[in-house]
Amino acid sequence: MMRNKLHEALNEIQDRHISDAARAARRSPRILWLGTIAAVLAACILIGMLHTQKEPLPVLQHTQPISTTEKLPASVNLVNLVASKEYPKMAAFPNYTGNISNEAYSAAYDIWVASQKAQYNQPTGYADSLTNFFIRSIPEVLKEDGNQAFSPLNVYMALVMLAEITEGQSRQQILEFLGADSIENLRTQAGHIWNAHYSADGLTSTVLANSVWLDDAYTFRQETVDRLANSHYAAVFHGNLGTKELNQQLGSWLNQQTGGLLEKQAENAALHPDTVFALASTVHFHADWDTGFSGKNTKENLFHCASGDVSVAFMNSVRSSTYYWSENFGAVCLELSGNNCMWLILPDEGFCVSDILKTDAYLRLIMDPAKWENQKKCMIDLSLPKFDVSSQTDLAESLQTLGITDIFDCSISDFTPITESPGLFVNKIDHAVRVSIDEAGVAAAAYTVIATPSNPRPPTDEIAFILDRPFLFVISSQDQLPLFAGTVREP
Amino acid sequence: MEDKKIIALLFRRTEHAITLLKERFGKRLYRTAVNILGNPSDAEECVSDTYLTLWNVIPPKNPNPLDAFVYRTGKNIAINRLRRNTAQMRQSNYALSLDELADCIPGTDLWEQISARELGRAIDRYLTRLSRENRCIFLRRYWFGDSSSDIASAFGMSRNSVDVRLHRLREELRAFLIKEELYDA
Numbered sequence: 001m002m003r004n005k006l007h008e009a010l011n012e013i014q015d016r017h018i019s020d021a022a023r024a025a026r027r028s029p030r031i032l033w034l035g036t037i038a039a040v041l042a043a044c045i046l047i048g049m050l051h052t053q054k055e056p057l058p059v060l061q062h063t064q065p066i067s068t069t070e071k072l073p074a075s076v077n078l079v080n081l082v083a084s085k086e087y088p089k090m091a092a093f094p095n096y097t098g099n100i101s102n103e104a105y106s107a108a109y110d111i112w113v114a115s116q117k118a119q120y121n122q123p124t125g126y127a128d129s130l131t132n133f134f135i136r137s138i139p140e141v142l143k144e145d146g147n148q149a150f151s152p153l154n155v156y157m158a159l160v161m162l163a164e165i166t167e168g169q170s171r172q173q174i175l176e177f178l179g180a181d182s183i184e185n186l187r188t189q190a191g192h193i194w195n196a197h198y199s200a201d202g203l204t205s206t207v208l209a210n211s212v213w214l215d216d217a218y219t220f221r222q223e224t225v226d227r228l229a230n231s232h233y234a235a236v237f238h239g240n241l242g243t244k245e246l247n248q249q250l251g252s253w254l255n256q257q258t259g260g261l262l263e264k265q266a267e268n269a270a271l272h273p274d275t276v277f278a279l280a281s282t283v284h285f286h287a288d289w290d291t292g293f294s295g296k297n298t299k300e301n302l303f304h305c306a307s308g309d310v311s312v313a314f315m316n317s318v319r320s321s322t323y324y325w326s327e328n329f330g331a332v333c334l335e336l337s338g339n340n341c342m343w344l345i346l347p348d349e350g351f352c353v354s355d356i357l358k359t360d361a362y363l364r365l366i367m368d369p370a371k372w373e374n375q376k377k378c379m380i381d382l383s384l385p386k387f388d389v390s391s392q393t394d395l396a397e398s399l400q401t402l403g404i405t406d407i408f409d410c411s412i413s414d415f416t417p418i419t420e421s422p423g424l425f426v427n428k429i430d431h432a433v434r435v436s437i438d439e440a441g442v443a444a445a446a447y448t449v450i451a452t453p454s455n456p457r458p459p460t461d462e463i464a465f466i467l468d469r470p471f472l473f474v475i476s477s478q479d480q481l482p483l484f485a486g487t488v489r490e491p
Numbered sequence: 492m493e494d495k496k497i498i499a500l501l502f503r504r505t506e507h508a509i510t511l512l513k514e515r516f517g518k519r520l521y522r523t524a525v526n527i528l529g530n531p532s533d534a535e536e537c538v539s540d541t542y543l544t545l546w547n548v549i550p551p552k553n554p555n556p557l558d559a560f561v562y563r564t565g566k567n568i569a570i571n572r573l574r575r576n577t578a579q580m581r582q583s584n585y586a587l588s589l590d591e592l593a594d595c596i597p598g599t600d601l602w603e604q605i606s607a608r609e610l611g612r613a614i615d616r617y618l619t620r621l622s623r624e625n626r627c628i629f630l631r632r633y634w635f636g637d638s639s640s641d642i643a644s645a646f647g648m649s650r651n652s653v654d655v656r657l658h659r660l661r662e663e664l665r666a667f668l669i670k671e672e673l674y675d676a
Contacts, residue, residue: 021635
């Protein structure tokens, strides 16, 4: 009765309002969001530079701290923070409690929107030159068997710092890999990427942190150290690298910046006693599902690994979403807060994750889904295993395969922008990543044969998208850049 | 310009008009039908019926603006279909959105005394006072039956922000209707 009357009443609304509402478009692709805790991700990378023969040099004259916002525990005197730059301030998202007047809420909301716009006001196409970096690096790092995880964003930030402290061919190889034609342009681009992906408004958290660790026995160029601090938000520490105490402090910093997610990996982040300096970069990302899963629909089921079936908890939900398909995979995009997305890419029967990684089709989909030809809006019966994937790898070999070679060879490496000491080389690039997801929502999934269509054939209106065998995932940002990528072969 | 072209083709009984209707209004018609019927296959049938109806009524009708007329036609066809199948009512986002809106209409005794037209015109006056964004969000939810998530996606907001905004808009509508003396406080 009431519904009928209301429906009839709504028919009285003027045509111009209806036309306008139907046409109303996206206000901004960057404004933020909310949900329930769903995905937490962290990555860190540690690059240690060794001397072929450690020879004590005059002690560094300490500079005055730019600020002391990142103090280490007072009990530790072996490590000193000499510089760090304060992070941008962002207005907190105003929580609506009902106890606030409309005017006050509107004012707080407007401040938050203005803060978002200011933070995310980056030029169009600022990351276009990075496509090749993603295409080359993701399959190279994820090629190994077992669960793998990789953060292109994290590695990019570390390589930008590495480019700052190298010269000549050592730098040129990094610039070419990152698609930059000069260090100045790379620096500008890194600033855009840092700002476009930094978030601290209480709704979504993406914190990128850099640090530089300098050995007390060496002299470093102040200009370069200052540039790392000011242009790349790097905290600068000095001390006796390679000692047990300093390694503990390094582990503590990595742990702190990654929200404790990489505690185990941080414990292993020890520098060799011959280390002259080290660079560390972290990403801590925490987002919520836009549409969550219900815990009551989480059911144990079989996941078909290469080594045999294992029983794991599957989160289940039925949702109206877009299904994407190609000649060898099907994909859906789960929206996360902050306009981020988790892409789930499932190889068709007869194909494996490695086959998907052989071409750049999945990246083209992620970076521009609107242009993907084979897509259809339909009801998706989703069954996704809960997973907590972590991996720790030395990227030195992968980077050499990808063309960055000179920094690993002390006879040709060039680190003159940071120190005059000859004979330096990179001995390891330790990349640790952890991706953990859980539910906040639905579904019951029995083991079902996947209904993903083979080859370019439109799906039916309802799709069972059951990730019960190895698959690829990618977390993409609001600007559709791949922040994290990984494979789940044994959840 | 595009709308005039479609109407001209319909007047000339050229079937290409249907193709243009699909291209221009198909997505929104389908989404609204799914919102109302909660079922993709029923929604597709409903959208096909809409094109047929439009073919039959234009001419003699010559609607301006065309888009609102198309959406009204599609919506009414979906509602009629929904009324024939009460079981579907439980899956209907649109029905749920109406319940949400009904909760903010003040008074119970007077609910019966006011005509739908009177209520609708009051809501229209209220909408005219709103900012464009608020009016569009309100109509996306209560006229088209879009979910909060869909609205959030369309307007670059979080789902929570949309829910908060809709809550405030309903509260303001309630106050407006009381002020207009349509209902007792």
